[in-house]
Amino acid sequence: MPAVTTKGTKRAEILRVASRLFYEQGYHRTGIQQIIDEADTAKGTFYTCFKSKEDLGVAWLKARHQTWNGWLQQALAGKRTTRTKILGTFEFLGNWMKDCDYRGCAFLNTLGETPQADSPLRLEIAEHKSELHDLFRHFVADHCPDRSEAEREHIATTLFLLFEGTLVQMQNFRAHWPLQSALRQVERLL
Amino acid sequence: MPAVTTKGTKRAEILRVASRLFYEQGYHRTGIQQIIDEADTAKGTFYTCFKSKEDLGVAWLKARHQTWNGWLQQALAGKRTTRTKILGTFEFLGNWMKDCDYRGCAFLNTLGETPQADSPLRLEIAEHKSELHDLFRHFVADHCPDRSEAEREHIATTLFLLFEGTLVQMQNFRAHWPLQSALRQVERLL
Amino acid sequence: MPAVTTKGTKRAEILRVASRLFYEQGYHRTGIQQIIDEADTAKGTFYTCFKSKEDLGVAWLKARHQTWNGWLQQALAGKRTTRTKILGTFEFLGNWMKDCDYRGCAFLNTLGETPQADSPLRLEIAEHKSELHDLFRHFVADHCPDRSEAEREHIATTLFLLFEGTLVQMQNFRAHWPLQSALRQVERLL
Amino acid sequence: MPAVTTKGTKRAEILRVASRLFYEQGYHRTGIQQIIDEADTAKGTFYTCFKSKEDLGVAWLKARHQTWNGWLQQALAGKRTTRTKILGTFEFLGNWMKDCDYRGCAFLNTLGETPQADSPLRLEIAEHKSELHDLFRHFVADHCPDRSEAEREHIATTLFLLFEGTLVQMQNFRAHWPLQSALRQVERLL
DNA sequence: AATGAATGAGCCTTCATTCAT
DNA sequence: CATGAATGAAGGCTCATTCAT
Numbered sequence: 001m002p003a004v005t006t007k008g009t010k011r012a013e014i015l016r017v018a019s020r021l022f023y024e025q026g027y028h029r030t031g032i033q034q035i036i037d038e039a040d041t042a043k044g045t046f047y048t049c050f051k052s053k054e055d056l057g058v059a060w061l062k063a064r065h066q067t068w069n070g071w072l073q074q075a076l077a078g079k080r081t082t083r084t085k086i087l088g089t090f091e092f093l094g095n096w097m098k099d100c101d102y103r104g105c106a107f108l109n110t111l112g113e114t115p116q117a118d119s120p121l122r123l124e125i126a127e128h129k130s131e132l133h134d135l136f137r138h139f140v141a142d143h144c145p146d147r148s149e150a151e152r153e154h155i156a157t158t159l160f161l162l163f164e165g166t167l168v169q170m171q172n173f174r175a176h177w178p179l180q181s182a183l184r185q186v187e188r189l190l
Numbered sequence: 191m192p193a194v195t196t197k198g199t200k201r202a203e204i205l206r207v208a209s210r211l212f213y214e215q216g217y218h219r220t221g222i223q224q225i226i227d228e229a230d231t232a233k234g235t236f237y238t239c240f241k242s243k244e245d246l247g248v249a250w251l252k253a254r255h256q257t258w259n260g261w262l263q264q265a266l267a268g269k270r271t272t273r274t275k276i277l278g279t280f281e282f283l284g285n286w287m288k289d290c291d292y293r294g295c296a297f298l299n300t301l302g303e304t305p306q307a308d309s310p311l312r313l314e315i316a317e318h319k320s321e322l323h324d325l326f327r328h329f330v331a332d333h334c335p336d337r338s339e340a341e342r343e344h345i346a347t348t349l350f351l352l353f354e355g356t357l358v359q360m361q362n363f364r365a366h367w368p369l370q371s372a373l374r375q376v377e378r379l380l
Numbered sequence: 381m382p383a384v385t386t387k388g389t390k391r392a393e394i395l396r397v398a399s400r401l402f403y404e405q406g407y408h409r410t411g412i413q414q415i416i417d418e419a420d421t422a423k424g425t426f427y428t429c430f431k432s433k434e435d436l437g438v439a440w441l442k443a444r445h446q447t448w449n450g451w452l453q454q455a456l457a458g459k460r461t462t463r464t465k466i467l468g469t470f471e472f473l474g475n476w477m478k479d480c481d482y483r484g485c486a487f488l489n490t491l492g493e494t495p496q497a498d499s500p501l502r503l504e505i506a507e508h509k510s511e512l513h514d515l516f517r518h519f520v521a522d523h524c525p526d527r528s529e530a531e532r533e534h535i536a537t538t539l540f541l542l543f544e545g546t547l548v549q550m551q552n553f554r555a556h557w558p559l560q561s562a563l564r565q566v567e568r569l570l
Numbered sequence: 571m572p573a574v575t576t577k578g579t580k581r582a583e584i585l586r587v588a589s590r591l592f593y594e595q596g597y598h599r600t601g602i603q604q605i606i607d608e609a610d611t612a613k614g615t616f617y618t619c620f621k622s623k624e625d626l627g628v629a630w631l632k633a634r635h636q637t638w639n640g641w642l643q644q645a646l647a648g649k650r651t652t653r654t655k656i657l658g659t660f661e662f663l664g665n666w667m668k669d670c671d672y673r674g675c676a677f678l679n680t681l682g683e684t685p686q687a688d689s690p691l692r693l694e695i696a697e698h699k700s701e702l703h704d705l706f707r708h709f710v711a712d713h714c715p716d717r718s719e720a721e722r723e724h725i726a727t728t729l730f731l732l733f734e735g736t737l738v739q740m741q742n743f744r745a746h747w748p749l750q751s752a753l754r755q756v757e758r759l760l
Numbered sequence: 761a762a763t764g765a766a767t768g769a770g771c772c773t774t775c776a777t778t779c780a781t
Numbered sequence: 782c783a784t785g786a787a788t789g790a791a792g793g794c795t796c797a798t799t800c801a802t
Binding site (some may be wrong): 003024025026028029036102104108109110111112113114115117125126129136153154157158160161162163164165166168169171172173174176177181185188 | 214215218219249256291292293294298299300301302303304307316319320343344346347348350351352353354355356358359361362363364368371372374375
């Protein structure tokens with residue numbers, strides 16, 4: 001009875017292949033043809049699974065959001081204090097960048113490719129980064145509950161911006177030195 | 191007798207048009223056809239002026255580097271102290287982002303579009319950001335010459351990463367709130 | 381209800397048109413645009429039917445092999461003896477060259493256009509000529525079974541080379557005099 | 571006083587480069603741009619030296635005719651008897667084909683590329699082959715002056731056709747076996 | 761004699777999408 | 782649910798030639 005497990009198999013396979021290609025080659029540089037070729041599917045099947053390429057792009061970013069957050073949670077699993085969690089977030093950044101061969105953030109890369117601010121892709125990008133911002137807010141709220149609301153917001157945002165700057169410059173220079181400065185600064189902030 | 195001023199006019203016009211389009215639409219989304227149409231030139235002329243699209247891309251980034259640096263210098267022209275220069279750099283960021291309708295940094299956008307680390311475009315991107323990093327180093331050296339070399343390097347890098355994170359998230363959210371946190375943090379760092 | 385007969389119609393039509401153009405104008409001088417124009421098809425359709433122009437070129441030569449062999453077989457249909465079959469092969473050459481207005485051999489012409497020895501086109505050319513060589517071997521084996529293996533191979537190859545030389549010089553001079561000498565020599569060889 | 575030796579230097583260099591490229595890549599596959607690039611000349615210079623690409627093509631074939639004939643004469647220099655001269659012609663074929671890596675005859679290759687019978691290139695091709703035919707006529711006239719005019723013409727033409735067939739099939743198969751059969755047959759003819 | 765910018769048609773190929781089966 | 786033929790605009794690039802300098 002493979003019916004259940006087969007259900008949506010094609011869609012899943014297309015998404016799986018597209019996720020890899022979108023990330024490695026960029027969204028616009030990846031064509032539907034290559035996706036269906038590597039997913040061993042037909043053109044028509046693609047358009048029964050996804051309304052359009054953009055639809056697939058949105059699905060990719062949604063899935064990527066889950067995946068990436070999963071990686072981060074896993075990296076933070078053993079961390080007890082909020083201090084180590086925050087530092088762990090930056091340490092995770094270092095490990096991840098090495099693993100992805102400094103390809104960088106799928107969301108920021110797609111942001112660069114997508115000037116149209118009203119694109120559905122842009123919405124996913126903004127939501128993903130918003131949630132990351134929230135994560136830092138959450139950490140900071142736990143770490144220094146006695147500070148003022150405004151001060152906590154300021155620290156969370158600073159951590160977020162530092163994270164993003166580090167991320168993008170590690171990708172740019174394919175190097176770890178941005179992370180070292182960031183980590184030192186994070187320690188000072190806490 | 192337009193002879194003298196006409197020299198190189200076509201190349202300059204192509205570069206002018208391409209710079210606008212590459213920035214507004216992205217490098218890969220902009221085709222040679224559109225460029226030559228808007229530059230009122232023939233296909234062949236394009237390829238007598240530029241070896242390839244990538245060659246034009248490099249010329250664009252080189253010119254953009256000069257242009258953007260010029261804007262920044264102009265914005266810092268009236269600043270006396272290094273403290274106001276550093277703060278002025280971030281204030282410039284705010285004005286520029288508003289002016290460009292939050293299209294963001296040509297270099298970071300192109301980084302997102304260009305996974306191949308050995309691309310000539312990537313070289314230009316790295317050099318541009320390297321120079322910006324150097325600018326912060328220069329400011330910090332002037333501002334706190336009594337601190338240790340390592341400490342100054344740390345502060346310069348932190349400012350650089352904060353600048354980059356702010357830049358990219360202002361673009362992402364099309365908002366100024368990242369800048370406010372960044373400015374506050376910069377003041378603390380100085 | 382043209383459903384059944386329509387299946388594969390576009391591919392066949394493209395091949396039909398391309399075969400004519402490749403032969404009349406040469407492989408490299410014939411562009412995809414002209415082919416699809418005359419086949420009344422869209423650009424994309426071409427590439428769903430054929431992987432590349434070279435792929436079409438190979439299909440052309442494969443089909444041409446069948447067609448040309450068919451013409452030859454038809455010309456030899458009434459011939460009883462192997463002697464008349466061999467002579468008939470050269471007589472066919474004369475009739476064919478007149479019919480094609482001395483355009484010559486599609487395979488030899490493509491050989492001239494294709495310096496790369498490892499091209500798929502070259503493989504088809506070699507196979508076609510190999511088979512023609514084999515045909516002469518077959519004829520000779522039937523005609524003089526009492527001669528030595530080496531002698532028969534020699535005669536078959538001589539006939540083959542004579543055929544090829546005649547073919548190419550009839551094309552070159554657009555004349556029949558090479559054939560007359562060839563025929564006389566063939567008679568002496570048998 | 572380099573004036574004299576410099577005279578026509580550009581033209582000679584273009585012809586030298588074009589000869590190599592036309593032969594190695596084919597006439598149509600070789601563009602003017604590549605020629606002038608490798609000849610280190612400007613577009614305009616090309617068109618002051620040659621009326622058109624076809625004009626250069628004709629110059630190439632004319633020069634090639636001289637060059638190739640020179641090679642052949644050199645190969646036959648030591649041959650005393652007409653018999654050895656004729657055999658030597660075929661032996662030369664073997665050495666030449668090896669030297670040119672089986673690229674074959676510039677004239678036959680260009681014939682394959684040039685369907686238009688009235689092309690100036692075709693004239694050069696025909697003349698070159700006509701002269702080769704004449705050479706065989708000359709040899710045969712010397713070798714068997716007692717035979718009838720018609721018989722001598724027949725033998726000369728047979729040698730010519732055999733030579734051409736051998737040439738083209740050595741190129742096709744990139745092998746020497748056609749030459750062996752040809753040589754054996756030539757010996758029988760003499 | 762030599763230069764190289766300018767031309768525009770043409771090169772082969774890929775694009776995202778539709779639709780009849 | 783899956784197929785793959787069909788579309789036609791667009792992709793980056795080369796073509797042979799002209800002409801003002």
